Amino acid sequence: MPQHHAVAARLFQFNFMRIASWNVNSAKARLDIIINWLKSDSCDVLLLQETKSQDENFPREAFSSLGWHVAIHGQKSYNGVAITSRHPIKDVMCGLPGDDRDEQARYIEASIETVRVASIYLPNGNPAPGPKFDYKLQWMDRLNQRAAALLASEQPIVLGGDFNVIPDDLDCYDPLGWEGDALTRPETRQAFRTLAHTGYCDALRARHPHEVIYTYWDYQAGAWQRDHGVRIDHLLLSPEAVDRLGAVGVDKAPRGLEKPSDHTPIWCDLQF
Numbered sequence: 001m002p003q004h005h006a007v008a009a010r011l012f013q014f015n016f017m018r019i020a021s022w023n024v025n026s027a028k029a030r031l032d033i034i035i036n037w038l039k040s041d042s043c044d045v046l047l048l049q050e051t052k053s054q055d056e057n058f059p060r061e062a063f064s065s066l067g068w069h070v071a072i073h074g075q076k077s078y079n080g081v082a083i084t085s086r087h088p089i090k091d092v093m094c095g096l097p098g099d100d101r102d103e104q105a106r107y108i109e110a111s112i113e114t115v116r117v118a119s120i121y122l123p124n125g126n127p128a129p130g131p132k133f134d135y136k137l138q139w140m141d142r143l144n145q146r147a148a149a150l151l152a153s154e155q156p157i158v159l160g161g162d163f164n165v166i167p168d169d170l171d172c173y174d175p176l177g178w179e180g181d182a183l184t185r186p187e188t189r190q191a192f193r194t195l196a197h198t199g200y201c202d203a204l205r206a207r208h209p210h211e212v213i214y215t216y217w218d219y220q221a222g223a224w225q226r227d228h229g230v231r232i233d234h235l236l237l238s239p240e241a242v243d244r245l246g247a248v249g250v251d252k253a254p255r256g257l258e259k260p261s262d263h264t265p266i267w268c269d270l271q272f
Contacts, residue, residue: 016246018043019117020267021160021233022254023216027051027082030261031059033254038066042251043267044086045112047119047160051080058082073108081108081119081161088112098142106139115241115270116150120161125182133182136164140191148198150238156270157238159200162216162263164232165192167202170212171231183232195236203235203268207248215250216263224255233266244270 020043024030027048051058055072063070063084073094074080083089089110096107109118125136150157166183169175178184204213214229237245246269255264
């Protein structure tokens with residue numbers, strides 16, 4: 001049986017769906033790394049951020065040759081999000097509701113099997129304070145509104161992506177050095193916690209409440225070699241998804257490859 005047919009049946013053989021999220025820092029530049037990771041039977045759904053590609057230039061054929069489906073919301077050179085899946089992708093929504101003037105490609109949402117997923121690339125917000133930080137907080141407010149509305153469906157929901165939020169000091173190798181940054185400011189953390197108050201659960205902390213686990217290491221100053229990382233990539237689950245939550249983890253291997261993204265994949269298993 002061809003590899004992609006064999007692994008496509010995994011959901012039904014093992015009764016779980018593995019959903020991963022990865023800021024790839026250019027889909028084209030990282031294409032070989034991404035495709036090789038998918039070939040290793042790494043996940044069933046992959047949420048991508050910072051694809052940095054217009055829709056028509058996204059390397060869709062590389063995914064379709066594996067039997068994967070793709071939904072894209074891109075723009076030239078910057079931002080860009082995508083959803084890729086072994087299973088058909090339905091009811092795609094591009095763009096975060098709440099501001100028709102916002103042209104940045106940072107949010108895409110769709111249904112896969114019985115799960116509603118979103119791939120999110122939240123604004124960085126630096127320098128803070130300032131207009132970019134104001135945009136970040138406004139964007140987070142819109143996200144909180146959309147996340148609350150999604151809960152009404154009472155279906156499993158996974159909001160995954162690069163949130164550009166370091167939720168707690170445990171999630172940062174040098175909390176004092178990051179103090180005042182847009183990723184750690186009290187306003188940012190409070191907006192992130194609003195998602196929890198609404199009903200969403202940080203999947204990684206549900207399974208690893210006290211472990212030091214990072215998802216991002218800067219290219220500079222030997223951050224990867226010295227393990228000077230931060231946790232800014234998250235999977236947030238609705239109560240219906242939490243009820244199905246199995247294992248959760250971060251795959252550090254891609255970050256150690258040649259010419260990698262500065263992020264590495266985070267994943268969770270939903271049991272059915």
